[in-house]
Amino acid sequence: MKLPSQIAVPESRNDITQEVKRLLRAADVNGRIPTPRADILACAELVESGELNLFAYEESFRTKALGFLHKAVGKVFGYLDFRAKEIYVDPKIHPNKRNFVTYHEVAHKILDWQRVIYTQEDHSTLSPECKSIFESEANYGAAEILFQCEKFEEMALDYNIGVASVLELANLFDASAHSTIRRFVERHRQPCLVLVLKPTRLEHDEGVQSYVICYSIASVSFLTKFGDPFRNRFINPGDQLCDIVNKTRQSDSIWFKDINSSSHEFTVEPFDSGYRQFALISPTAKKRSRIVARLHIDSGTMKTAR
Amino acid sequence: MPSLGEELKRLRELKGWSLRQVEEKTNNKVSNSYLSQLESGAVKEPSPNVLYALAKVYGVSYPALMTLAGYVVPRPAGGNSTSRMSIAFSAMNLSSDEEQEVLDFVQFQRKQKRKRNS
Numbered sequence: 370m371k372l373p374s375q376i377a378v379p380e381s382r383n384d385i386t387q388e389v390k391r392l393l394r395a396a397d398v399n400g401r402i403p404t405p406r407a408d409i410l411a412c413a414e415l416v417e418s419g420e421l422n423l424f425a426y427e428e429s430f431r432t433k434a435l436g437f438l439h440k441a442v443g444k445v446f447g448y449l450d451f452r453a454k455e456i457y458v459d460p461k462i463h464p465n466k467r468n469f470v471t472y473h474e475v476a477h478k479i480l481d482w483q484r485v486i487y488t489q490e491d492h493s494t495l496s497p498e499c500k501s502i503f504e505s506e507a508n509y510g511a512a513e514i515l516f517q518c519e520k521f522e523e524m525a526l527d528y529n530i531g532v533a534s535v536l537e538l539a540n541l542f543d544a545s546a547h548s549t550i551r552r553f554v555e556r557h558r559q560p561c562l563v564l565v566l567k568p569t570r571l572e573h574d575e576g577v578q579s580y581v582i583c584y585s586i587a588s589v590s591f592l593t594k595f596g597d598p599f600r601n602r603f604i605n606p607g608d609q610l611c612d613i614v615n616k617t618r619q620s621d622s623i624w625f626k627d628i629n630s631s632s633h634e635f636t637v638e639p640f641d642s643g644y645r646q647f648a649l650i651s652p653t654a655k656k657r658s659r660i661v662a663r664l665h666i667d668s669g670t671m672k673t674a675r
Numbered sequence: 676m677p678s679l680g681e682e683l684k685r686l687r688e689l690k691g692w693s694l695r696q697v698e699e700k701t702n703n704k705v706s707n708s709y710l711s712q713l714e715s716g717a718v719k720e721p722s723p724n725v726l727y728a729l730a731k732v733y734g735v736s737y738p739a740l741m742t743l744a745g746y747v748v749p750r751p752a753g754g755n756s757t758s759r760m761s762i763a764f765s766a767m768n769l770s771s772d773e774e775q776e777v778l779d780f781v782q783f784q785r786k787q788k789r790k791r792n793s
Contacts, residue, residue, distance in 0.1 A: 384724045447765045
């Protein structure tokens with residue numbers, strides 16, 4: 370289960386979490402959700418630059434190939450200008466993703482070992498390996514700011530494993546479904562797994578799709594108990610999982626053998642965020658109701674908090 | 676130029692510290708076994724935050740250690756500014772030419788703002 374570099378967990382995660390906690394305290398976040406963006410930016414001493422005026426630039430340099438800058442800028446989600454203490458976030462990206470990109474840039478700023486290197490005034494640059502590490506660290510830091518370190522896990526304990534829970538938490542934390550489902554699974558105490566899927570170009574009868582597994586993320590307890598059951602990168606019609614995702618199968622159950630060869634039933638919930646397709650896989654049995662978790666006694670009668 | 680491992684060993688021996696003492700001085704960020712692997716060259720590319728912690732306890736330049744680790748490299752010919760590293764991008768498949776173009780634009784924007792503010 371190798372993670373692509375952009376979502377890899379960096380070796381420096383403990384130091385990153387420490388820096389993020391310092392920032393959250395300084396911004397007096399104190400458990401407020403969603404994370405107060407303006408307070409975070411103020412504490413990181415950063416301002417947003419607003420829209421880029423590409424026209425003025427192209428007017429000044431008429432010899433440059435028009436459109437090249439537009440194409441280049443179109444690939445940029447955001448950037449941090451250390452000297453100007455400004456961040457730019459592409460206004461065209463989805464509002465839920467804006468927070469992640471903003472906090473990605475904030476993370477570059479608050480990690481001392483990155484700031485020192487970025488603000489060096491000399492004729493050197495970063496190696497591709499170093500860029501990759503710094504980007505992974507900024508992604509990790511962004512998720513820590515967005516989900517306020519352990520705050521998300523504490524809240525997620527009250528929820529069943531399921532897409533509905535993920536979407537509600539995404540809404541509460543003002544985060545994308547993509548970043549929330551990843552966080553939900555990687556930090557969950559129960560065995561669960563999410564597959565990030567992309568349809569292939571293979572055409573099958575009745576519009577049935579094959580998928581490539583872009584990557585998968587599992588909870589620690591899943592990995593410990595089941596290892597990595599998806600060794601193939603592709604899922605094709607006829608595979609149980611593919612049939613569930615294509616909704617051509619009556620049952621949404623799938624069985625995995627644990628490391629002791631005992632079979633366990635799991636439920637697959639396919640989900641399309643509009644950008645990506647996911648399959649959330651969680652144990653069928655022992656589902657705990659969120660309502661049960663929130664029962665409390667009030668004046669001798671039992672009420673539900675939500 | 677010494678290797679990163681040789682330099683780290685030299686710096687520690689200059690201070691007369693044991694591997695375990697360095698571990699304590701870095702608040703356990705760098706374990707003695709990891710530092711031993713670094714010094715022997717078994718680990719060649721430590722995480723930058725580890726180099727930052729070591730630079731602080733040894734009182735030496737962190738960018739210099741990053742250079743020895745190969746994380747900071749000379750800019751390719753054609754880079755005409757001394758401040759290009761002060762931008763951190765979040766981008767998808769940006770070629771070096773495109774990155775250069777965006778960097779030029781950011782510099783232009785800085786100048787425009789300075790003009791407006793002066």
